[in-house]
Amino acid sequence: MEENRxxxxxxxxxxxxxxxxxxxxxxxxDFQEMCRIVSPDRxxxxxxxxxxxxxxxxxxxxxxxxxxxxxxLKGKYRRLARRDPLQDKGILELGFIAKTTFSKxxxxxxxxxxxxxxxEKEQALRASQREKILHWFHSRENQVMLLRxxxxxxxxxxxxxxxxxxxxxxxxxxxxxxxxxxxxxxxPSLDSLQSQIRLREHDIIERHDExxxxxxxxxxREILPSEIEKLFHRLLERGGxxxxxCLLMPVQPEEELNTERMDLIERTLEEMKEGEVRTLxx
Numbered sequence: 343m344e345e346n347r348x349x350x351x352x353x354x355x356x357x358x359x360x361x362x363x364x365x366x367x368x369x370x371x372d373f374q375e376m377c378r379i380v381s382p383d384r385x386x387x388x389x390x391x392x393x394x395x396x397x398x399x400x401x402x403x404x405x406x407x408x409x410x411x412x413x414x415l416k417g418k419y420r421r422l423a424r425r426d427p428l429q430d431k432g433i434l435e436l437g438f439i440a441k442t443t444f445s446k447x448x449x450x451x452x453x454x455x456x457x458x459x460x461x462e463k464e465q466a467l468r469a470s471q472r473e474k475i476l477h478w479f480h481s482r483e484n485q486v487m488l489l490r491x492x493x494x495x496x497x498x499x500x501x502x503x504x505x506x507x508x509x510x511x512x513x514x515x516x517x518x519x520x521x522x523x524x525x526x527x528x529x530p531s532l533d534s535l536q537s538q539i540r541l542r543e544h545d546i547i548e549r550h551d552e553x554x555x556x557x558x559x560x561x562x563r564e565i566l567p568s569e570i571e572k573l574f575h576r577l578l579e580r581g582g583x584x585x586x587x588c589l590l591m592p593v594q595p596e597e598e599l600n601t602e603r604m605d606l607i608e609r610t611l612e613e614m615k616e617g618e619v620r621t622l623x624x
Contacts, residue, residue, distance in 0.1 A: 352422045355411050362404040363429060366436040373397050373440065377447040382454050394447060401440045408433055475593065478522055478556060479548050491520065491544050491560050492593075498562075518562055520593040521570055525555040526611050527586035535583055567592055567621045574619045584617040591622050 376394050380386050412430075415423035475492075476485040495518045525532060532555050539557075541547055547557035559570070567590065574588050589611060610622055 348419070349422055352415065352419045355415060355419075356424060359408050359411055359429070359433075362408050363433055363436075365404055366401065366433070366440075369397065369401070370436055370439060373401070374443050377443050380447050380450050380454070382450060382457060386454065391451065394444075398440065398444045401437075405433070405437050405440075475522075478558070479546070480550060481548055484546050484548050487546055488520075488558055491546075491558070494544075495519070495560070495562075519565075521559040521561065521567075522591040522593060523557050523559065523574065524550075524589045524591075524607070524611075525586050526553060526589070527583070527616070529553060531583050531586055535577075535581060535586065538581055539577075571619050571621060578617060578619065587611055587614045587616060588619040589614070589622055590619065 373394070376390060376397070379390055380394070476488055479485050479488060498518055525535060529552050532549070532553065536547070536549060536555055539547060541557075542560070544560035545558065547555065550556045570590055570592075574590065578584060578586060578588060589607065606622065610620065614620055
C-alpha cells in the first residue's frame with residue numbers, strides 16, 4: 343500500500359515535469375518573437391519589455407521547478423523514477439535558447455537605453471542653446487516672438503521640400519534665416535538710432551540696456567552676410583552714428599548653434615573700432 347502511494351507520488355512528479363516541458367515548448371516561439379521586436383532600430387512599447395521580462399521569469403520558475411524535481415527523482419526516488427533522456431535534452435535546449443534569447447534582448451535594450459540617453463542629451467543641449475538664443479532679449483514677449491520666428495522658418499523649410507534630400511533642405515535653410523544684431527555705444531546716439539529704425543513684420547528690436555540696442559532680422563529669401571553688413575553700414579553713415587559699434591550674427595534655424603561663439607560677443611566688441619560693422623558666425 344505504501345509502495346503504491348510512493349509510485350503514485352513519483353508519477354505525479356514526472357507529470358509535473360511533462361507539464362512544465364510542454365509549457366516551455368509552447369511559449370518559446372512567442373518569447374523569441376517578442377524579443378525580436380526589441381531592436382535599436384524600432385520604437386518599442388514599454389509594455390512589450392515588461393511582458394518579456396515577466397515571461398522570462400516564468401521560464402526560469404518552470405526550469406527551477408523541473409531541476410528540483412529531477413534532483414529529487416534521481417536521489418530519493420531513483421529506484422522508481424523513469425528515465426527520459428530525450429525529454430531531459432529537450433529541457434536543456436529550451437533553457438539554453440531562453441537564456442541566449444533573453445541575453446540578446448538585454449543587450450539590445452542597453453543599446454536602446456544608450457541611444458535614448460544620447461537623444462535626451464542632444465535635446466537638452468538644443469534646449470540649452472535655444473534658451474541662450476532666446477535670452478538675446480530681456481523681454482519675454484520678444485523671446486516668444488523670436489522662438490515663433492525660428493519655428494516658422496523651420497516649418498517653411500520642411501513644407502517646401504517634403505520629400506527632398508538633406509542637402510536640398512540645407513540649401514533652402516540658407517535662404518531662410520535670421521540675423522541677430524547689436525549696437526553698442528553712447529546713450530544719445532542709441533536713442534536717436536532706435537527712433538529711426540523701421541522694422542518689418544517679423545523683425546524685433548529691444549533696448550537691452552542704456553548703452554546697447556539688440557534686435558533680429560528675419561529673412562524669407564537668401565541674403566548674403568556681406569549685403570547685411572552693407573545695409574548696417576549705410577544705416578550708421580546716413581544717421582551719423584560713426585561712434586557706434588555694430589555686431590551681426592547669422593542664425594540658421596536648421597543647424598546647431600555654436601553658443602560658445604556667442605560668449606565671444608564681449609571680447610569681439612572690445613576689439614572693434616567705433617563705426618565698425620562686423621559679422622560673428624555662430
